[in-house]
Amino acid sequence: MQRVFRHPSSAAEELEVIEPSKLAIQNVSKSFRGASGGVLALDQVSLNVAEGEFVCLVGASGCGKSTLLNIIAGLEKPDSGTVQADGKPITGPGRERLVMFQEPALFPWLNVFGNVLFGLKLKPNLTKKDRHDVAKYYLELVGLSRFERANIHELSGGMKQRVSLARALAPNPRVLLMDEPFAALDALTREQLYGDLQRIWKARNKTIVFVTHNVREAACLGDRVIVFSPRPGRIREEFAVDLPRPRDINSVDLAVHSTEITKALKSYGQPEGAIAQ
């Protein structure tokens, strides 16, 4: 598989479906100093993610799943271990790996269109028209074409996350990192977004790492579900979900998977506040 790196020079090229990345995480540890002493957020975590794979990380809060996501994003550095994307070490943030956060990190000083354009403006070699075409394409993809002139505060929670998704997709990253993006939304909106996300993932062919504490959500979206246990943050088990797509969150087959995963989660769960080891 020969990959040619080049700068896109037209909207059409920019909109090409590009090859997704492969991620290799090896023996990554990370600790934080908190008020109550050091916390080992990640302890010798290793994980491989294949090109175009949809991987979900689940676990109780404090299990380090978000930390791992931030490390892959390049926003944080591991204390030890290596993280590689396509065989190259990740040294900092980069637009091949874009993040969608739980709270909409949309910029209130820009309207919807301006937010989607933000990342595109940082890509070289695109004309103004290219950028506009690309932004319009992604707004269409998330179903918000009618709202391109809207201000951020005028949108509902679900719409905000759609804009966030469009903004993260617009620079055409190889990897999409999602940090509990739907946690703050109501159930109905969430179900819609599960459908949309699976459709978009298929259409744009991305590697997705998706952090959640919602097991059903993980089983619905992921090819694989990686289960973490907290204090110290470790990968305990992983489950392959081989159901056909698009998946319905309410299907019985899915419930079978999520029950199994939940059981595993509970088996090594500790009461809140308990000190591990």
Added chain:
Amino acid sequence: MKRFLLAALFFAVLLLIWEALFRAKFWSPVLLPSPKQVAVYLETAALDGTLAKAIIVTMRRLLIGYLIGFVVGLPLGLLTARWKVLQDTIGTLALGLQTLPSVCWVPLALLWFGQTEAAMLFVVVMGTLWSVVIATETGVRNVPPIYSRAALTMGSKRLHMWFKVILPAALPFIVSGMKQGWAFAWRSLMAAEIFVTILTGFGLGQLLHYGRELSAMEQVIGIMIVIVVIGLLADKIFFSPIEKFLHRRWGTSQA
């Protein structure tokens, strides 16, 4: 339209009360002229050009001083927000000096610069500068870290980050600092002009001062009205539209 009529009615009532007080000879007519006398003064001053000249002199001092204060204050505020050392030094200095009414600078300005335009400018700059520094610093410190994290992943850094993320995100704070700086500058300039006669230009404050010297209360009150109107206009023409834009974009409530 209804709101406008209501406001017009309110000011008409104010004028009537004033006129009534004048007719009742509550105070001596020397101390309280009638609205008509004030209007006549304003008309003659407008026609013979003294008013326009004074307004130009005052506004020039104000605008130049304000601009200097803003242009110096904004980067200073950004720097103090960025580096702890500067926060502890310049930031603390700014906080201290902001509590100092800027008219307190007038004696010093006179000693340093003499009776010159520079003295006036200095006072205005001191009125503006510290408010802008503090507001910018506070604004930058209050930018949610998630904005810069999101921008970082999209490839924004250094100057781009400052100009396209941090500054716009801090805009609501900066604008309120600009507004406060404007108010401080305006007040201190008036005080300075009343206090000191500068031969290079005869501003509104000086007109007011000489009105008092000549016991021409219609001049004093007339100039006060002009000062109020200028303040109102600055708000309506300059700050109001910016604030409206901020409210619309950010979705903060507006009365």
